[in-house]
Amino acid sequence: MSAGGSGGEAKGGYPPQTIMGLGIVGGLVGIYLGHFMPPAYSFFGGIGAICATVWGADAVRRVASYGLGTGVPSIGMLALGMGIIASLFGLSIGGLGGPVVAVIVAAIIGGVIGALANKVIGMGIPIMEQAMAEISCAGTLVILGLSVVIAGSFDYAAVIEYVIASGYIALIFIIGGMGILHPFNACLGPDEKQDRTLVLAVEKGAIALIITGFASSLHEGLMTAGINMIIGIAIWLVAFNRYYTYIKRDAYKVVGTGLLPSAEELQ
Amino acid sequence: MIDAIFGNIIWMLLITIGGALISLGVHFVPVGGAPAAMAQATGVGTGTVQLAAGAGLTGLVSAGAMMNLTDNLLLILASGAVGAMIMISVTMIVGTWTYVYAVGCVPASAKVKVDPITKYRQDLYVSQGTEGHGIPTVSFVSGVIGAALGGIGGSLVYYSLIEVGMSVGLQGSGVTNAVTGNTLVGVAAIFAIGIFLVNAVIPSYNIGGTIEGFHDPKFKKWPKAVISSLVATLLCAVVAVIAIAQLGGI
Structure with missing residues (x-):
């Protein structure tokens, strides 16, 4: 029994290259802006993470459409899992070029695992190598972006002290992963549309920004945490309304069920 | 960076072996996936990654607790294995209660005619249109073996990463009672989790999402996943060892 996807190529919407460009450029620019600007602007890291989340969700959509089994x-x-290893490696040896090194290492690890899945395990998904490399890079950028929100920079010592040793990395792990895996998992099916799936990814990324913004109050102070959370909430409201609009567009009919019937009405 | 690689070859090998053990262990765990959640397939009704990670991470916690008391590798591995075994046993026994007393079906395997351990007939009890249901004895035993392998593998990865960190002068276990602030424990734990998840997903692609245990015909495919895990974990081990060795400089 294969869970997830109908067993064919994902169709429609923006081409993969556009989304990939958005993810890499948006992700890296956000991370660097969050690093170089004063601490109050660390939300740029979160916006970079949202771009990367959208990219990751699109890559998941393309590969999972084939049916992963x-x-x-x-x-x-x-x-x-791949992203955490690649991102910390990149930061540890890369210095200012850390995020770029991390993305390159992530692409290598992802490409190798994709090739193993296709050649050794024999999954036979034509785009497995490329998609796995993309997903791995997106995971890396999400972790880096959210770390910048909490630590205010991507300096290895700062990330280790404020994100890893404090345990927030576990939080980033789950909410970042949720942003990448949940959109397609929630929207999959014959009526799946790319714009609806990706708007859900934006919405999940905004939730991640709100939560990491809250976590950033420990190190960066209440002011910065407040800015992070307000920007996260604003993006969330826009994305959620957009998602609801797309649901109403794609659904056959949206009806209100009303309140539960009272005991008298049931008799 | 090169020194870090050559100075830690033994730990990198142990991490790789740990990854391969996790990969092998996943093949033993009775994973039913979404069909089992509706009592239409044998096994626990959730995905491989959730089950393996749940058991493996409990193993990490119990191994980490043991590392506060001793640095004897065998004791630490045993503690990790027992933690993971307890976790998966509890999951499976509560799952069985639910299948038997709430769903109302007998545990039965659709892959074998008689249970290899209890010798009870299975095929008579499999409901029509299902691939078995519940967790029969053989799957339970298999799951406990798998959790032990996963727990040993996870603890081995964690222990090796801690040793790499200690070789560059970091503190391995908590000297104070503070919950936060130990950088090496944080980094080693999150790397161990990352390596664990990579090695839980690779075999789950190999078995196609569901497996009943070591009596399932799909179990024979394990060498493919173990070879893939060896390569993937070696790559992760090199990267993780360098990242931890750099911790010494900050």
């Missing part, structure tokens, strides 16, 4: 969540967890 197991649930869609597995690939999101894989993305963050």
Whole structure:
């Protein structure tokens, strides 16, 4: 029994290259802006993470449409598992070029795991290598972006002290992974549309920004945490309304069920 | 960076072996996926990653607790294995209660005619249109074996990463009672979790999402996943060892 996807190529919407460009450029620019601007602007890291989340969700959508044989969540967890290793490696040796090194290492690890899945395990998904590399890079950028929100910079010592040693990394792991795996997992099916799935990714990324913004109050102070959370809430409201609009567009009919009937009405 | 690689080859090998053990262990765990959640397939009704990670991470916690008391590798591995075994046993026994007393079906395997351990007939009890249901004895035993392997593998990865960190002068276990602030424990734990998840997903693609245990015909495919895990974990181990060795400089 194959869970997740109908077993074919994902169709429609923006081409993969556009989304990939958005993810890489948006992600890296956000991370660097969050690093170089004063602490109050650390929300740029979160915006970079949202771009990367959208990219990751689109890559999951393309690869999971073929049917993975197991649930869609597995690939999101894989993305963050590869991402955590690549991102810390990049920061540890890269200095200012850390995020770029991290993305390159993530692409290598993802490409190798994708090739193993296709060649050794024999999954036979044509885009597996590329998609796995993309998912891994997106996971790396999500972790880096959210770390910048909490630590205010991507300096290795700062990330280790404020994100890893404090345990917030576990939080980033789950909410970042949720942003990548949940959109397609929630929207999959014959009526799946790319714009609806990706808007859900934006919404999940905004929730991640709100939560990491709250966590950033420990190190960056209440003012910065407040700005992070307000920007996160604003993006969330816009994205959620947009998502609801798309649901109403794609659904056959949206009806209100009313309140539960009272005991008298049931008799 | 090169020194870090050559100075820690033994730990990198242990991490790789740990990854391969996790990958092998996942093949033993009776994973039913979404069909089992509706009592239409044998096994626990959730995905491979959730089950393996749940058991493996409990193993990490119990191994980490043991590392506060001793640095004897065998004791630490045993503690990790027992933690993971307890976790998966509890999951499976409560799952079985639910299947038997709430869903109302007998545990039965659709892959074998008689249970290899209890010798009870299975095929008579499999409901029509299902791939078995519940967790029969053989799957339970298999799951406990798998959790032990996963727990040993996870603890081995964690222990090796801690040793790499200690070789560059970091503190391995908590000297104070503070919950936060130990950088090495944080980094080693999150790397161990990352490596664990990578090695839980690779075999789950190999078995196609569901497996009943070591009596399932799909179990014979394990060498493919273990070879893939060896390569993938070696790559992760090199990267993780360098990142931890750099911790010494900050």
